[in-house]
Amino acid sequence: MKKSFALFLCILIRVMISPLAMAQEIVTESNPEDTNSIKKENTKVSPKEIKPTMSKSWLAYILRQKKTGNIISFIEFKTLQVPITLTPKDGGLSPIIEIRGTLREPGWKLEVDKERMLVDYGDERDFTIPLYITGRINIFKLKAIHQEGKHIEETLFIFAPNSEEYIKASAWNSVMVSLGVAGFGYYQTTFGVYKSIVSLLALRYSPLEVENPLSWSAQLDMTMQTLYSTPVKRGPQLMEGNLSATYRLKSNFDPRLSEQILFGAKYVTMISNDSPFGFSNLISPELAWRLRWKEDNTNYFGGELRLSVLSQDIQKNRGLGAGWFWNRAMKNNHNLELGLSYSGIVYQADQINEVRTDLFSIKLGYSL
Numbered sequence: 629m630k631k632s633f634a635l636f637l638c639i640l641i642r643v644m645i646s647p648l649a650m651a652q653e654i655v656t657e658s659n660p661e662d663t664n665s666i667k668k669e670n671t672k673v674s675p676k677e678i679k680p681t682m683s684k685s686w687l688a689y690i691l692r693q694k695k696t697g698n699i700i701s702f703i704e705f706k707t708l709q710v711p712i713t714l715t716p717k718d719g720g721l722s723p724i725i726e727i728r729g730t731l732r733e734p735g736w737k738l739e740v741d742k743e744r745m746l747v748d749y750g751d752e753r754d755f756t757i758p759l760y761i762t763g764r765i766n767i768f769k770l771k772a773i774h775q776e777g778k779h780i781e782e783t784l785f786i787f788a789p790n791s792e793e794y795i796k797a798s799a800w801n802s803v804m805v806s807l808g809v810a811g812f813g814y815y816q817t818t819f820g821v822y823k824s825i826v827s828l829l830a831l832r833y834s835p836l837e838v839e840n841p842l843s844w845s846a847q848l849d850m851t852m853q854t855l856y857s858t859p860v861k862r863g864p865q866l867m868e869g870n871l872s873a874t875y876r877l878k879s880n881f882d883p884r885l886s887e888q889i890l891f892g893a894k895y896v897t898m899i900s901n902d903s904p905f906g907f908s909n910l911i912s913p914e915l916a917w918r919l920r921w922k923e924d925n926t927n928y929f930g931g932e933l934r935l936s937v938l939s940q941d942i943q944k945n946r947g948l949g950a951g952w953f954w955n956r957a958m959k960n961n962h963n964l965e966l967g968l969s970y971s972g973i974v975y976q977a978d979q980i981n982e983v984r985t986d987l988f989s990i991k992l993g994y995s996l
Contacts, residue, residue: 686712688725688761691785691883700772700782702733712761712788723761725786730754731772739771749775761788762925762957765883785883804965806830806993812851812866813986816977819905822864824857828989841876845890849971849989864906865899866987868971870914870934884923890916894936894947896973896985907983910975912936912947926957938975944982947973963995 690708692699706728715724731738731753738747740757747755759768766786773779807829814822832847847870854863872892879885894914900906913936920930934949951969958964972986 686723686788686790688712688766688786688788690727691787693783698782700770700780702731702736703729703738703770703772703782704732705729710786723788725759725761727757727759727786728754729757735775736772739773741768759786761786764788765922767884767922767924787883801961801963801995802833802835803996804830804832804834804963804993805996806832806965806967806991808967808989808991809855810851810987810989813984814864814905815982815984816905817981817983820859822857822860822903822905824863825855826851826863826865827853827855828991830989830991830993832993843874843876845872845874845892846870849969849987851987860903862901862903864901864903866896866985867899868894868896868987870894872914872916874918884921886920886922888918888920890914890918890932890934894934896947907977910938910973912938914947916949927954929954934971936973938973941976945975947971963993965991965993965995967991967993 688710690705690710692708710725710727712723712725715722731747735749736747737749738755747753757768759766764787766788768784768786770782770784771779772781807827810826810828812824812826828849829852830847830849832845834845834847835843848867849869850867851865857863870892872890874888874890877887877889879887892914894910894912896910897908898906914934915936916932916934918930918932920928922928929952931952932950934947936947936949938945938947949969949971951967953965953967955963955965967990969989969991970987972984974982974984977983
C-alpha cells in the first residue's frame, strides 16, 4: 500500500508542478515614469490615462446578447473587434482595450457599472470606455437613463481568446490548498457502522483560464485529525485522489457558462491506524462533468458530478461524487474558494464483506 500511495503522490505532484515550466513573461519596452498612470482600484480608467507601451496588439471581441430586450438598441459601437495593448500598472504591464461608441438617441445619459458617467444629457454623443482585460471572458454593464427617469441596462461580454499570452499570472494560482471539516461514515459487513467527524486537507490543480480546450486536472483529499468517532476511538484516515484529462465544451447558451468533461483515474485507500476495519488501494476509471458560471470579473460559481466504476457490476462496485464551489479573485492575484462536496464508494470486497464509505465536507481554500 505504501508503494502505491507513494507512486500516486509522485504523479500528482508532477502534474501540479509541470505547468510552472510553461509560465512566460512578456518582455517589452516601457516608460518607468508611467508606472503609476493607471488608478489601482478601478478596472475602468480615464481615456487620458491610457499610454500603450506595446506596438504588437491582440484582438478582443465585443459580444452583445441577441434578445432585443437585453440590449440598448440606440448604442452603436465603432467596431466589435478591439485591439489589446499593454500599459503600465502597479509596477508591471496590464492588458487594456478602448471601446468606442455613439449614443444615437437624445434625452439619455449613459453610465458604466454604476461607477462613472460616460455621456450626460447635454454631452456629445460619442463615448470611450477603457477596460482592463482580466481573462478570456470579461463582463461589464451599461445603463442608459432617460430624463423622465426610465432606464435600460445591458450586459456586455468582452471575449479575449489569447488572454493567457499577456495576462501575467503565476502558474501556482491554479493550485488550490484547502482546509475543512468532514463527516466520515464507513460500513463493513463483518464490522458494522463507524462514524466520525474529521479535519480535512485538500490539494487541487485546475487551470481557470486556458485557451486550449484540452487540459489536465488533479485533486487529492485526505482526512487528518479525528475530532469525534463511534463506536471505536481509533481514527482511520481516508485518502482520495484523481488525475484527469479535461475537455472544455463549446457553449452557445451564454459566454459566462463553461462546461468541461473529465476522464481519468481515481485512487482510494484507507490508513487504518490500528482500526479493526478498512481497505486499501482501489484504482478505477472515472468520468466527470464540471460546470462553471462566471458571475462577473471577480466571482464565479461551479459544480461537478463524478462517477467511477470499480467493476462490471456497477450497482455493487461504484464510486459517486458531487461538489459545489464559489471562487473569488482577490486584489493580490490569489483566489479564495468555499466548497461543499460529497464522495462515496460501494464495493464487494469478497463473498461476505460489502464496504461503503461516505464523506461529506466543507472546505475553505486559497490559491498559491
